[in-house]
Amino acid sequence: MSFMFKPYPYVDPQALNTPKLPPELRNSVTAGNRAVGKKLFEAAPEHGVVVLDGYVGAQFDRLIKRIEEAAAGKKVRKFDVSCAYKDSDELEKMLAETLPEDRVIDPILLFGKSIHREIESLFDPERVEALRRELAKAKQTADLVILYGCGSACGALHNCADVTAFLDVTPLSATTRVQAGRVRALGDAKERPLPYLFRRLYYYDYEIMMLHRKDLIARGDVDFYIDSNLEDNLKLLPLAAFRELLAIQTGYPFRCTPVYLEGVWGGFFVKNLRSLPSDMRNCAWVFDMIPNEVSIQIKVGGHTLNIPFSTFFKAEGERLMGKESVERFGHVFPIRFNYDDTYGGSGNMSIQVHPPRAYNQEHFGEPFQQDESYYVVKTAGSKTYLGLQDDCDIEEFYRCIDRAEKEHIPFDHDRYVNSFPSEQGDQYLIPGGTIHASGRNQVVLEIGSYTIGSYTFKLYDYLRSDLDGNPRPIHSIHGKNVLVTDRRRSRIDGVLRPKPVTVRQGDGWKEEIVGEHDLIYFSLRRLSFEHDIADDTNGKFHVLVLVEGDEVLICSKSDPTHCYHQKHMDMVVVPASMGEYEIINLGKTPCRVTKTMLK
Known part of the structure; x- marks a missing residue:
């Protein structure tokens, strides 16, 4: 991002x-x-x-x-x-x-x-x-x-x-x-x-x-x-x-207005799904819920107001995000959401790393480390990069990075960077310092921690130029400074690529934790259901994404008219003040909804 x-x-x-x-x-x-x-x-x-x-x-x-x-x-x-x-x-x-x-x-x-x-x-x-x-x-x-x-x-x-x-x-x-x-x-x-x-x-x-x-x-x-x-x-x-x-x-589930960006590796899945303008060259990033970048459209009588989301969450912090969130993070929405779409695109995302907390504080004045996660929504024979190969010679890897940056000499990144074959529904955790990338031909739901800036340190970008023909910048010094070199395949499989854990279930439905980590302050859940499933915010905001299924209705249990019709891949915020709500399947096939919340 x-x-x-x-x-x-x-x-x-x-x-x-x-x-x-x-x-x-x-x-x-x-x-x-x-x-x-x-x-x-x-x-x-x-x-x-x-x-x-x-x-x-x-x-x-x-x-x-x-x-x-x-x-x-x-x-x-x-x-x-x-x-x-x-x-x-x-x-x-x-x-x-x-x-x-x-x-x-x-x-x-x-x-x-x-x-x-x-x-x-x-x-x-x-x-x-x-x-x-x-x-x-x-x-x-x-x-x-x-x-x-x-x-x-x-x-x-x-x-x-x-x-x-x-x-x-x-x-x-x-x-x-x-x-x-x-x-x-x-x-x-x-x-x-x-x-x-x-x-x-x-x-x-x-x-x-x-x-x-x-x-x-x-x-x-x-x-x-x-x-x-x-x-x-x-x-x-x-x-x-x-x-x-x-x-x-704040008494309704709501959806923010996405921002769409073209990019050198951009794909076409979201572009086609949402019928985006035909003259878009591709759609690389979908900022569905990057808090400081998106807005919220609200119908008022015969008019539609388009309000910066930051205006909304700073004005309605406690009702929207919950008392605990405001006490911990202040009047900021503390989690960001976007899609990275390489489906049908021209290549992988860059091999990159983000800073851990101490580095973020020292160099950028940011209070939190830049953590991320990938949830694979759609894939077609792709792979996801995470961590280093067990036999990676880190000094040799660094020499390859330097030669690529300074002398424009390509190298086989797969010799050094670990990857997993992607399957729909895979969840990857990417704490600051973890090398990673999304491969070509997939759509990943990226969920990360809040930062003012965006500290993506590219270590290798296949010697590409951007869509305007300018060389894509490499940040090898920052990247090598923050790379956690012992996050290797044998140590991360099952940890940063965790197995789902069921936390509650009933007839035709269940909730699983698909990703939690001590360094990451949010919890990644998945709700699977045939007909409907009930939930409760318990004073914490939830962000729901329909990753499998055509359409659902998210509604308050106390007043079902307080609702939102959610379609495939829509991101919907359930405010902390809503309390008990339910999700009703309006389609013909079972649904899966990712749920993100503060731990």
Whole structure:
């Protein structure tokens, strides 16, 4: 998995959630830029200040124009909050530790260091105070004052506002706007190449703005929430209605909106299954539930809102994830889910390794190690790489890696890296430090631990270029630093490729543990049933994937109308607050559903 640099620009309409909403909530959406502009103008008192804050990538110009149209004949003053940011050079100096530049260990400068900062770190205190004075002066002479830009509702400026709105943007929308050259890093005056820009955004801008958005919603410091993904069709809700919507959604099983990415080894199984656009070259990654990368679509009356999933889980942490999860991991969704699809593709995934906890903390400031797991959903004579061969000469292996990286000399990776013939339903565990890869001609469900960045250290990638013809980067120094060299076939078979253990069963159904490990904080389960099976969240969220079967109904036992129709390979979250629920087979063949939960 990598940063979402080049997602395919497609919002999957099938991933739609339709909770039952009271009439007043269904009718609470104001849609269309002209109507939204008028709403904000009318909400402001005479000589008032309208503050338009927003997530990275939010575009303010069109909405400001509509507010000005609504204020026709009146004097309007506008202020861009970026005038109060720190200088570009000062921000660059501040972020030097976050964005180290060492092209020996990190050839394309992909990795960074997570250092906790808040929105205030973006601002120069003296400039903020000067802006406050300007706003106060403008109120005396203008009929309406508009303050806009990321962070404009920060604590130091919040009490200047009479009306505040937040323009939210999904990660997919933000990324496509970055790619189109429409987004700069906050406060940055320099022209930057895309790799630099994305790294800066992930390690600073996105993080401070997610925290800022969470705090604004939690404190009630915004009056209106705006879905600004469709720039010509903004959708506004009063904050109270938005909060009510999220609270209601936590009472339902739900599906996030996937993000699809092409890749050099990409396959076609998911592309065909989900009828993805024909001009997609392939589908390598399916980010069904990478928490910081996906969104959630919710039907509200005649409108569909597309909300970043991070907005949802940070606002509804305890009801969604459970008290224990919030206490252990904070307001982050602690497990990520995606598909790797090589089915019918051109080759294997890269031979790779991820960092264990101590290395992750020291080098990247991440609190957890990057653990993963593979569940084989579909295979056609493939194999899965895991661990080293028993007779692997590690120094010889390293020499081969170095020659491939520096001299472009290929080698037979199968001499050193162990593999197992893949069978549908196989579960592999990949704690940090374990060498691994998915082979050609299969689809694996990848489930891993939470990290801000993505620390995939490629040791060998068959001397391939990416789809744009650029050499794929190798991170051999990091990889060799973290590789656990005693994880070899004879020691991992039955441990990292465990045998299922039945934990409960009944007439026509059973639940098995298919994967648990002391180093991994989540439990991988499998529910097999002919007709139906009952379960209980017991205060912990569950994530369910229909890996065998056509369609099931996931519904609350206390109110069966709180349900989701899940189709093959859909990922559905059952919120911690749901309690008892059941899964009903709507097809003609027995079903298997993977269930992931915190241990």
